[in-house]
Amino acid sequence: MDLHAIPEDERLLDTLRWRLGLRGTKDGCRSGGCGACTVWVDGRSVLSCLTLAHELEGGSVQTIETIDSDPTGHRVVEAFEAEDAVQCGYCTPGFVMAIAGLLKERPHEPELSGVLENLEGNLCRCTGYAAIARAVERARRGAP
């Protein structure tokens, strides 16, 4: 899309949600503290609330809406389904993007705890992270 039509101080989060109608990316704390707005920019996880749309000239953004088209993303989605790692679901798209982003970056991470430590920027108030940890473990090992 043409970034020139967008105000310079507009957050990527708002561009996605309100200009493009991609509201699968969730609007939480708007200050980098909850992780609900995690998307991929050029394949890496970023917080869209702390990213200005203008910074992305020439870059590519991927959101939860197309997660199944990415093999790792699809694996994480399936793991979340199998483990029921969702309650209210508001944090879930952000978790899926963050976990899949991490597994792409570090496919051979030996420890589950290594993955979970890197998810401390994503908050969940419903699950106590237990089912999410089970989903991470399932996704890490690949589909059984």
Next chain:
Amino acid sequence: MTRSDAPRKIRGQVEYGADLSRPGMLWGALVPAPIAHGRIVRLDLKRARGLPGVVAVVGPKEAQALLPKGGGDPERPLFPTSEIAYAGQPVAAVAAETLAAAHAAARAVSVATEPSPVQLEIDAIFPEWPGAEARNSPFVTAHVHAKSGDVEAELGSADLLHSEIYRTSGVVQMALEPHACLAEVAKGEWFVRTSTQTPFGVREDAAGILGIPESTLRVEGTWVGGGFGGKGAALLEPFALVLAAATERPVKLTLSYPEEFRLARSTMPAVVRMETAVRRGEITARRVRMLLDTGASLPGRDFATGYAIGFLLGPYRVGTFELEGYALRTNKPPFGPHRAPFAPQCAFIAESHLDGLARKLGVDPVAFRWKLAWTEGVTTPLGQRVGPFGLPAALAKARTLVDEWRRSLPSGHGIGVGCGFWSTNTGAGGEARLRLTPSELVIEEAEWEIGSGSVVEGLVAVAARVTGLPAQAIRVQPQDTDHAPFDSGVFGSRTVGALGQAVQRAAEKLLKALADRVKVHSTPHLELSDGGIEMVQGKSHHRVESLFTAAERKAGGIVAEGRHYGAGGKIDERRVLDGTFYPYTDFTASVHVAQVDVDRETGQVRVVRSAAFLDAGVLIDRPGARAQAEGAYAMGLGTALTEETMWTPDGRLANPNLLDYRVPTSGEVPPLAVEFIEGFPGAGPFGAKGIGEPPIIPIPAAIANAVADATGARVYELPLTPERVARALKLL
């Protein structure tokens, strides 16, 4: 096993309140009061009105002109007309073409004030326990008092008087989705879609605040991104509605996280005095005195006081007792319910007190409580008969586990046990309508799923169990308040226990109506076959479609309604001296065991592992129940260790953000073992008990007792921050 809503939620495909959008929609923002207490001298809206993109700026005068009767309940004004009750209280609202323009306009409203002294600490209102002077105190909003026997005499003649003062802090629900709604007003018809736990509650509240008939206000829920009690009564909706009336356009209003912390009704701090008299090793009397900070809550909102105080004696037998509590108004925002309102705090106090007493008496703290624990048939202090109750069974298991953990306990670690009880809060009852079509069974009701699964899984499981249909043939269709039958809301762990009974009765009526049509006198069940749904009785199969009347065929199905009346036990009023105590409906026990490691230099508490023993009656949805236990665990760790609202001396919330108000993160939740104690049925469908709230109740208590076990020092205040633990260890 996949929850029916999981595939769409995981892919970001469900629409929450925060996602609502309409063509031509404006964005709203609230103007916060700049001080915590005082008078508004002048409210200047002019500059805000002149800013680009601003469509309306509404203060008290403008609101009065827009509302048919000029306003609603004078006790709950939309905007304060003179006195500001707390910092951040909305004093005006704006609507603009963009969110940025709305925020700029809200900042441009100037509020000139004349400050008054700010009341923040409840200790400061009554430094000594209040006497007769409390009757006329402007700070007292509720008083409850009950007793049985000669407490003074027993306390005076005790050979051991165990007397302590405990304090708790405010805790924020902190659902990930902030409060959000979208309002539209046209031709005297008011409509709001909102992320709420109680659409009918919002209708009643918002209509009352605005002074419009409930029949002219339609409320529809949305998917809710977490509630935990914070999305109960109306909060944003009246503001959004008045802005929609002012602009004649749809208006979206969403709280920012800092507003969420300040306005969204977090729970109450309290100061509690506990006294227990012991003679020859036996408890002879107990006295509990509670001061509860309810913020700028309105008079009459005394439910918290009369409901919460009963938890302070714990689920234990007691003869002679006295319970007295005051709700006190302060210049903090109005406080509200948070998952098992105030029960985790009460259990922390009650269980710390008894654990400490057992240690003083030199007896095992778990055995001590087991001996006192309620069993079925005993009478509570307020005169209710306890129904099937799994506490002794859960405590027996906990004791075995404690012994096992002790055998390999590293030096410096401690183990603590906490107990709690809960009662499903059935509210004012509720109704559900079932519509059986040729191919599916639809549950029509008012409530939207808030996350626990109680609507999309729980209600479906009840309907499945009655009819025999598989869950995939059953769907919940929430409706707005003009179309859904009345229901009280998704709170108090009542969804399956109370609304589920309405679903159960509707399903039973449906089966009976079908059976009557083919003169079947025993109860049939339903089956999903390739050709649609069939009614099956013995060897006879009927396509349900063939049993429909012409009118039903035209309407697409057969309908049956079921109702559940809010039901409670009875308080023994002879024991009540003042105020209202609320009876419990049924009795649910939870026990938590925690092992902790305490850093002897910093006071940092690390929970190593935990186990939950939960009496949940007959389980309707086992994976869902386990998920509630796991979720409550993280939240309970927060209440126990880190979560606390803090206030500046002039009455502002000092930590309205996730950096300074710390909720547990993924690396901070240690392993939890969950075991359900079955065989103690509740009043819900098939013997179900509510499970959303009970698991959190004993967690802070267990952790505090584990800290005492590890260090010999007791912490008398929640949360157990390193500083408080260090003080208890005399390091500071």
